[in-house]
Amino acid sequence: MPSVTIEEKGLSEQLEQLENSNIQNHYLEKNELNEVLTIARTYNQQYARILEFQVLTGMRIGEVLRLKTSAVSFDIALATIRQTRATHGGASQDDYEGDVKNKQSYRTIKLSQKCLLLLQEEIEINQHHIIGYPDYKDNGWIFTSKNSYKSDYNGTPLHYYSVINNFLNSFETGKITKTGHVKKIGINIDNLLSFNKHISPYIFRHTFVSHMAEQGVPLIAVQRYIGHKSGSKITEEIYTHITKKMSDTITESIDTLID
Known part of the structure; x- marks a missing residue:
């Protein structure tokens, strides 16, 4: 087996695959992103903050939900990403933490001012719950459940999956719960x-x-920032597609070179 070589697809085949992949469906244009976030804010401002933070950092949704205050250095605007939000099958119910996807995912990223404001807004809301709700468990998580009808959480x-993805993709049931509230x-x-x-959480990372x-921004820098190894198919296809579209404006820019 060490002597076996698997040839890569020919250039023409790669280009044909890219043309047929509808790669533009995997990310949002600026006007589309604004529309999605506006709708999300109308229904749930906390979930909208999560999605906005994700699109501003390119983090995986599990990495966002795993963030603790101890992982963020607000004075130097850095976030350290070492673990992801795990299900109970991947971690104990006490810590909810699992390993990130690969070694490239172990990284420290610079946060924009808007990112810091989103985190600070969420942390401030958490502080109100710590003071006002005795059953609120403060273990340093930033994006937490705040449900007065499910105090255990x-x-x-x-x-x-059960919260963010369901919020985006499930229907309002209208079912009346045991407590007399409408289930959404x-x-x-x-x-x-x-x-x-x-629309799924993945589209915000791709955006x-x-x-x-x-x-x-160079592709290698983007890959390092989002924790993708070189050769990531979806990242490279999106990057190639966008830069190909941008190349159409080159001739217009050239004509402005000389008065």
């Missing part, structure tokens, strides 16, 4: 949009990649 980190699982956001794309490509 107050202060625990939100879960990606989610908003089924795809049906609320003026454009046709499927970060597309924005960095538009800004001319």
